[in-house]
Amino acid sequence: MNDAVVHPPMRSVFLALLTIVLLAGCEEPAPRFENPLASGVITLPLRHTQRFDTLLSSTGFVAALLGTENDHEVTTFGPDAEVVLLHLPRTRFSPAVIGGGATGTGLLLDDGFSVVAGSGFVSEFNPVSPLGLLQVDGSVLSQLTRHGYTRVLGIQNGTMRVISRSDFHHGLFESALQLGPGIVEQGTLAINPTERNLPRYVRAFVATCSDRWIIGVTQQPVHLYDLGGGLIDHFSSEAIECDEVVNLSGDREALLVAASADRGSIAYFGNPTLPKASLIAFRETTALATHADP
Numbered sequence: 001m002n003d004a005v006v007h008p009p010m011r012s013v014f015l016a017l018l019t020i021v022l023l024a025g026c027e028e029p030a031p032r033f034e035n036p037l038a039s040g041v042i043t044l045p046l047r048h049t050q051r052f053d054t055l056l057s058s059t060g061f062v063a064a065l066l067g068t069e070n071d072h073e074v075t076t077f078g079p080d081a082e083v084v085l086l087h088l089p090r091t092r093f094s095p096a097v098i099g100g101g102a103t104g105t106g107l108l109l110d111d112g113f114s115v116v117a118g119s120g121f122v123s124e125f126n127p128v129s130p131l132g133l134l135q136v137d138g139s140v141l142s143q144l145t146r147h148g149y150t151r152v153l154g155i156q157n158g159t160m161r162v163i164s165r166s167d168f169h170h171g172l173f174e175s176a177l178q179l180g181p182g183i184v185e186q187g188t189l190a191i192n193p194t195e196r197n198l199p200r201y202v203r204a205f206v207a208t209c210s211d212r213w214i215i216g217v218t219q220q221p222v223h224l225y226d227l228g229g230g231l232i233d234h235f236s237s238e239a240i241e242c243d244e245v246v247n248l249s250g251d252r253e254a255l256l257v258a259a260s261a262d263r264g265s266i267a268y269f270g271n272p273t274l275p276k277a278s279l280i281a282f283r284e285t286t287a288l289a290t291h292a293d294p
Helices: 008-024 058-066 104-109 193-197 224-237 285-292
Strands: 039-043 073-077 083-089 093-102 115-118 134-136 139-142 151-156 159-164 175-179 182-185 204-209 212-218 242-247 255-259 265-269 276-284
Touching: 039 058, 058 073, 058 083, 058 265, 073 224, 083 224, 083 255, 093 104, 093 134, 093 151, 093 175, 104 115, 104 255, 104 265, 104 276, 115 204, 151 242, 159 204, 159 242, 182 224, 193 224, 204 224, 212 255, 212 276, 224 242
Parallel strands: none
Antiparallel strands: 039 265, 073 083, 083 212, 093 276, 115 255, 115 276, 134 139, 134 175, 151 159, 151 175, 182 242, 204 212, 204 242, 255 265
16 A cells, blocks of 8 residues: 655645645634623714723613603613613504614614614624525525524514524515524523523514514623513513514624614614624604605
8 A cells, every 4th residue: 555645845835735724714703792892872973083982881871762762662671771672663663674784873874764773693703794694675695594593584564573494485575684593482482491501691682562663682691591581571561462582693793773863862782883794773654754745
């Protein structure tokens, strides 16, 4: 049997190729994932020197949302208003899935949306490249994956709903976003208690309810199991009928941004100027109708 021999010239080429491969595998995660969590209020216009490196107290962020004086309710539960919920009446707000590296501030200031939540899931090494399905106005920007994220949030004719990944097919929605896991599915807690063995994270999420959309964030790291149980109890005590709650990308990618009624300020949780692979935005439809009148 002949043994393979690497001759000196070939050995140099081999070692050079091996070095390139190893260096390619040592790519650093995007610095944005190491940025501090931030929340606060911006008085417009936005200054180019604006920093996003401080975090309001839990009650301070709630006060900032209430200070927007918009047609939405703010509720909280947990220690020190740990979980914050923004309620958007279906009759007043229309949802949209946004892709292409949009920012929260851009959607509010340039595109006329009132509230932005996010974000969709992304690669650690490319934070504006979506993981899983992203479909915007009929155009598929990223294909469905058959592993990982188990839910699909879809929008059709101004209505948003969440379904199982296995139930999705093209043509079902105008816009869609693959997310997960489902925290509440068909009104029932969908997280196994063993999830408590995993690390806790700051979370962002969206709920579909009979008369409203709810977007929320946790201001402290939590387990999804505890968050889901708290949400079900909160919905029950407030007599709110919500069938689905789905997890968005959390921690440094968690985002909730709301413009004030007079468009003079923005309340935010998460850096609203960072480009995102995908976002869920809400436009106040009655305001549009008012502006359209002669």
